Amino acid sequence: MKYIIISLFSVYCLVLFQSCSNDDIPLEDVETSIAYQITCDDPNAQMHIIADGLGIEGVYVKESFSNKLKTKSYFAVIEVSCNNPTALIRIDLYVGKKHITEYGNSKAFLSERLKGKGPYLE
Numbered sequence: 001m002k003y004i005i006i007s008l009f010s011v012y013c014l015v016l017f018q019s020c021s022n023d024d025i026p027l028e029d030v031e032t033s034i035a036y037q038i039t040c041d042d043p044n045a046q047m048h049i050i051a052d053g054l055g056i057e058g059v060y061v062k063e064s065f066s067n068k069l070k071t072k073s074y075f076a077v078i079e080v081s082c083n084n085p086t087a088l089i090r091i092d093l094y095v096g097k098k099h100i101t102e103y104g105n106s107k108a109f110l111s112e113r114l115k116g117k118g119p120y121l122e
Contacts, residue, residue, distance in 0.1 A: 032114040034076050035094040037066040045084035052076055074116050080108045 040047055043063045050058035053069040080089050089108040093100045102110040 027115055028072065030115055031070045031072055032076075032095065033068070033070050034114070035066070035068040036076070036078055037064070037092045038078070038080055039064045039090045039092075040082060040084075040087050041090075042082075042084050042087040045082050045087040047089065048081045049078070050080075051078040071114070074114060075111050076114055077111045078102075078109070080104070082106050 034052065036051065038047065038049055038061075040063055046060055046062055047065070048058055048060055049065055051067070052071050052073060053067055059065070076093060076095065078091050078093065080091060082089055085106040087106060089104050089106070091102045091104075091108050091110045093102075093110055093112055095112060095114060098112075100110065100112055102108055
């Protein structure tokens with residue numbers, strides 16, 4: 001009798017603790033906080049930025065730009081082009097405590113997987 005009660009209690013505890021996990025949230029509903037900062041060493045050069053949170057046409061800015069947002073996307077993608085072919089563009093992306101930097105002359109592209117498994121965009 002004692003063995004049956006212990007077995008039933010063990011099964012009850014196992015079911016109870018499994019139902020409390022956060023794995024029940026579907027992957028497509030998980031939000032990730034990201035922040036990015038884009039700078040150009042030429043303050044007069046106009047940059048065209050296409051990135052998460054900016055709409056389909058992106059924005060045009062000079063010198064620097066930064067943005068913070070929460071996204072349900074699987075990737076963070078930032079694409080920057082500049083009208084000065086010798087200007088150095090720097091993209092800093094922050095995903096949680098992770099910091100990724102990418103450089104480019106007149107064009108720069110950065111992508112980072114935010115959730116799920118598989119290859120990165122190139």
